[in-house]
Amino acid sequence: MPQWFIRGLRRGVVTTRYPAKPDPSARDLPGPPAFRPGSLTGVAADALVQICPSRALTRIGDVLMFDVGACTACGRCRERAPNAMAASGEFELATAARQALIKRIPLLADSEASA
Numbered sequence: 883m884p885q886w887f888i889r890g891l892r893r894g895v896v897t898t899r900y901p902a903k904p905d906p907s908a909r910d911l912p913g914p915p916a917f918r919p920g921s922l923t924g925v926a927a928d929a930l931v932q933i934c935p936s937r938a939l940t941r942i943g944d945v946l947m948f949d950v951g952a953c954t955a956c957g958r959c960r961e962r963a964p965n966a967m968a969a970s971g972e973f974e975l976a977t978a979a980r981q982a983l984i985k986r987i988p989l990l991a992d993s994e995a996s997a
């Protein structure tokens with residue numbers, strides 16, 4: 883049985899020291915992806931829009947709209963296009979403005995992909 887669990891039972895403390903002290907388990911939490919601007923073509927972005935189960939991705943012209951608030955950090959898009967994004971490591975996403983969670987990722991023209 884984990885020591886932290888037994889310690890918590892003894893002390894009656896069931897929470898961590900977060901946010902005063904980062905919780906070490908945060909390193910292992912899945913987080914939303916961080917897209918690299920200009921690394922996706924429209925065709926590749928369309929494929930990501932299709933596989934995103936939470937509809938966090940939509941394409942508007944030459945921009946991929948990423949709703950971080952809708953992302954469930956499933957990782958499907960990273961599996962499909964690993965060179966276009968990385969793990970963001972972010973999980974503290976609280977904001978007073980919903981729009982702050984909408985990211986705009988500029989896309990490459992499909993003809994630029996091989997250049």
Ligand code: SF4
Nearest residue numbers: 934953954956957959
């Ligand atoms: S991690 Fe999953 S939910 Fe989030 S944008 Fe990628 S495919 Fe969509």
